[in-house]
Amino acid sequence: MPVVQIEKAALCQCLNRKDFTDDEVDELCFEFGLELDEVTSEREMLAKEQGDAKAAQMGDQLSDAVIYKIEVPANRYDLLCVEGLSRALMVFQSLAQPPLYKAVQPAAGMKQMRVAPSTAQIRPYVVCAMLRNLSFTPASYKSFIDLQDKLHQTICRQRSLVAIGTHDFDTLTGPFLYEALPPSDIVFKPLNQTKEFSAVELMQLYSGESHLKAYLPIIRDSPVYPVIKDANGVVLSMPPIINGDHSKITLNTKNVFIEATATDAHKASVVLDTLVCAFSQYCSEQFTVEAVQVNYPDGRASIYPSLAYRQVDIQVDYLRKGVGRSDSQLTIDEICNRLTRMCLVAKATSDATVSVTVPPTRHDVLHPCDVLEDLAIAIGYNNLEMSLPPTLCTGKQQPLNSLTDKLRLEVAFAGFTECLTFALCSEKDISERLRLPLDSLPAVRIANPKTLEFQVARTSLLPGILKTVHSNRSLPLPLKLFEIQDVVYKSTDSSGSAVNSRQLAAVYYGKSSGFELIHGLMDRIMQVLGVPVDQYKLSATEVATYFTGRCANVLYKGSSVGTIGVLHPETLAQFDLTLPASAFVFDVEKFL
């Protein structure tokens, strides 16, 4: 979950509480669905990263002011910056009214962004907005950059879906053009560079830059790259990689032009709403944003930011039932008041319905159930009256799990100890180490394993048990181990799926092979499964995992349900085992 840093002093000021203790902040966060992750300071954070000595050496350059690191829910983009977070808490504490965000069209006409058809090949959408007469402080400037970064990391999916560019409008001349050009035709001075580069050179330059190289693959192999220019051909940005140096914003920037290019138009609009809602509070006309018109090649014109307020009518009964309160316990007025504290302005439209206004900061609200959650939060989850569901049912086990648990007990009674090993393993574990050809196995293969240990789902329980024997070979002999778990086989039909198979495997490891003991355990299991003697027998076979002439199929009602035998010396060697061992493996599901 994303983490937002906020200075204690700033939080105290906006919540009008000079004497806020850390515990009270923790409590407030908990109630609101946030998590106070850490109480720290600039100096402590540096000390943690680079050591105490370095932090001491920096002296007065570092602040000791208390900073809260607060985790916010992954769907609340509006809380990703100090501005949004503190406003939400102020409204929650009834210290402020939810703001009313407005997109205005200037009398002199909107700024225009023309989209060229070529962008359809790579990144077809762009949305824009203008923040007018804005005054940054060093803190709000930093927060503005941070929020873009956080949005890029979350909803923008590492800039692949949406990429934001912000510009000092006073260095530019509209109208603007969004087009896609061959990389060699894009030449400009990128942010924080002193000379011009072509897009081809830039891709080369940034391939070594840790914070930019992750974004290069989004456009690298495309014949055309996206680029935004002003009326004079000045490059604003080459999304989603880098902005131009010419229009970069500074602490002194007054008018901020925002563009966000995207492969997903809806998300671009959400990102733009989120950014302008949070920072329009610094404009001379608070919460007001200047709209920009985007003209698509098909003649369609869209006006951004949308800053749409959506009305949702909700049955009061639905809300009351949802939090388990009656009419008298929860009046319509109280519902409206509580929802307003969650920035969801609500008013009663009848005795039975409320009309809830979902603001452009709350794109997480999809359904009345989201409103219900906010109502419950505003009441306080821990103030709700708990009750047991009236649902009467009879408990019931899965027959396979019930059988498994009974067998586990019987095998343990017989003196064997239970292992618990991984369902994932390497290809080598199930093939080479068991002396079986890999292509003979119906193994499920993993596409993106981080290590060799997760290449396939196991097709046998033996490798796990033999590895356990290896780690425990210093214990007194003999070792008698078993495991009843699932292995996985690729389906043989065309469904493209796979099935689990519940298996029981046991291993005896000691000074002699102990085959008679493993055989005895198998007999015992058949006995407790109630299998009549004439329905179960061993029949000699050859499986490469086992020693030649010392291997049999376990036949139940004439068909094979498993194998038993003395393990092949080379199988033992594969697991670095120096003493003989016997084992069996069989399919429990055949006995359901």
Added chain:
Amino acid sequence: MEDLRSNILAYIDKHETCSSTELCKEMNVEHQKIVGALNSILAFGEIISAQPEVTSRLELTDEGRQVADHGSHEAVLFASVPAGDGAPQSELMKSVPNAKIGFSKALANRWIRLDKSAQGGPRVYRQVESVSDRIRHCLQMVAALSLDSLTAEERAELKKRKLVQEGRVTVYRVAKGPAFTLTLAKEETELTAEMLATGVWQTLTFKAYNFKALGQQPDCGHLHPLLKVRAEFRQIFLEMGFQEMPTNRYVESSFWNFDALFQPQQHPARDAHDTFFLTEPAACRLDAEQADGYLARVKAVHSNGGYGSIGYNYDWKESEAQKNILRTHTTAVSARMLYQLAQQPQFQPTKYFSIDRVFRNESLDATHLAEFHQIEGLVADYNLNLCHLMGIIREFFHKLGIRRLRFKPAYNPYTEPSMEIFSYHEGLGKWVEIGNSGVFRPEMLLPMGLPESVSVIAWGLSLERPTMIKYGINNIRDLIGPKVDLKMVSVGPICRLDK
């Protein structure tokens, strides 16, 4: 041994009381042996009494013991030098143990002399005819605990040569006991079948048992602790009337793992660095889901909304839903079960549970593995709400012995409202998260065909965490996998979660 015991008893009979060191000197045996004999007499009952007195005494070091047995290094060296012709120094240094020390000490004692200019290299000759090995004698006295005859200089020298060290010795003050006797009856150790048959047991004396010793471990098998805890959780669910879901299906389609749960296709959990995708079988067919229009309803609710929701507003792709994965949660099975429930002609209120493996392609550390067990419970009934969810969670955790609970608003893609479950940890003195819960979203339930008034409340937790706390295990690799120490498995207590 028996001789020694009778000698001791005779001595005590004569002297009434004495110390173990005195016996040592008198019997001319090592102190350790005297102590052994005394213990053996004590085992017969109150024949004697022995009060231990811990004193600090000189004792032999390993080297000192060697010297006491074989002679001092210098005496050994002297003995190796033939009288008259002497021997080459180089040869002595090679053949005699500890020759270097022995040589310098013997030289200092003027027992030998060195002729450096002898033919064939330096040669060693005896300078006296015989020597008396005072060092060895002193060490023998130390061994016999008769230290009175050692001078202060001798003590200092032995210490300096590291032949003795200060040690703690328990000396016993021995006296006659109430049942003092000079003859010890022969004691039997075992009651045998023969003794019973002949009746001879009535006349025999039996050796006292040492109840402080451990018994012999029974030869038995053991169940794995994590699965013992699993059995306990299953028991709790069954007691609460829950029905177990068939979760034996590790490979799942993205459709059931994510899409059916209204988790959008661009959700970060669906990234390759969180989820294991497969190359074989890479994708599955969703024929059954397509046949009755369910797939189309899921597609619609994601892309355009419906059922009162505005949806996620994106281009939902069936190819993405077909991708096979190792399930990231057992909720994929819950979704299948709820879908089946919706297919019944008449909705039946139901309580389901499961405990099984799930897989995450995450970074591994001391508490995270790529696979772990998820415990999940859910209730589907008309008009269930948050109060019911909190109520059933409270009931469930009470059965685990956890009483102080509180709930924090949280975000899960497929539940709304959602709550994290916290319990107060007395040991840590703070609230810790112990599970997650919520009410399944209508966008998940209604496309399945469940009636609108039916809600499904659900909660989940991991099996590993409570097990690690229960059995005091800090590293998850000590609990699961091939590196597990089987001794841990065998010594673990039975699992009683409410204890």
